[in-house]
Amino acid sequence: MTRDFSGESRTTQVDFDEFVKKAEAESQGLTKACCQFLRAWYWARTEEAAKKQSELTKSIGKRRVDELKEEVRALQKQTEAIVEEHLGGVNKLWWHRTLNGDPYYSAVEIDSALSFAAGRLGPILERYGYAPTDGRHNPWRVNGSATAESNYRLERTAWSDEMRAGLERYIELCRKAHQEKMKMDGIDRERTDAEAAALWDEE
Numbered sequence: 001m002t003r004d005f006s007g008e009s010r011t012t013q014v015d016f017d018e019f020v021k022k023a024e025a026e027s028q029g030l031t032k033a034c035c036q037f038l039r040a041w042y043w044a045r046t047e048e049a050a051k052k053q054s055e056l057t058k059s060i061g062k063r064r065v066d067e068l069k070e071e072v073r074a075l076q077k078q079t080e081a082i083v084e085e086h087l088g089g090v091n092k093l094w095w096h097r098t099l100n101g102d103p104y105y106s107a108v109e110i111d112s113a114l115s116f117a118a119g120r121l122g123p124i125l126e127r128y129g130y131a132p133t134d135g136r137h138n139p140w141r142v143n144g145s146a147t148a149e150s151n152y153r154l155e156r157t158a159w160s161d162e163m164r165a166g167l168e169r170y171i172e173l174c175r176k177a178h179q180e181k182m183k184m185d186g187i188d189r190e191r192t193d194a195e196a197a198a199l200w201d202e203e
Contacts, residue, residue, distance in 0.1 A: 140152055
């Protein structure tokens with residue numbers, strides 16, 4: 001009985017397309033969750049810094065504190081655009097859009113992208129004296145030049161539950177899509193081998 005390579009390939013393609021479709025939905029959900037998290041995080045991190053470094057806060061006075069609040073509120077309004085710039089709109093971060101390499105590398109890339117999105121707060125805090133730029137365990141890397149971006153090492157343990165769960169679902173869907181892709185590649189190789197063998201065997 002002749003093997004139906006085309007039928008196998010079509011079935012596998014359908015499964016692959018479904019996993020990719022679901023992965024895209026998860027990527028959008030994760031991007032939205034990151035927006036919600038960072039919008040709140042910008043304010044919470046600033047409030048924490050102001051209250052923890054009480055002497056500095058007292059020394060700069062109410063006018064400067066109010067100016068700081070206004071800058072952070074303005075940053076919060078830009079959160080969606082910031083996340084889109086660093087995460088949502090960057091196709092190379094998302095395995096299902098490029099199909100390159102191991103899906104698990106997407107998690108590493110997303111971690112890095114979030115650190116730069118969070119880092120947008122750094123220059124603001126630094127202007128008011130709150131963001132130290134040295135220290136071995138300092139999470140901030142604040143850069144003032146136009147060609148270097150600031151970042152904050154945002155550990156995944158600090159993420160919202162929604163973000164962690166969304167990333168886990170996304171990577172699992174990509175893993176399944178990757179398996180189907182490998183299966184399709186295998187079918188194509190076996191079909192080529194079979195066609196070559198048949199050609200050789202022709203009398």
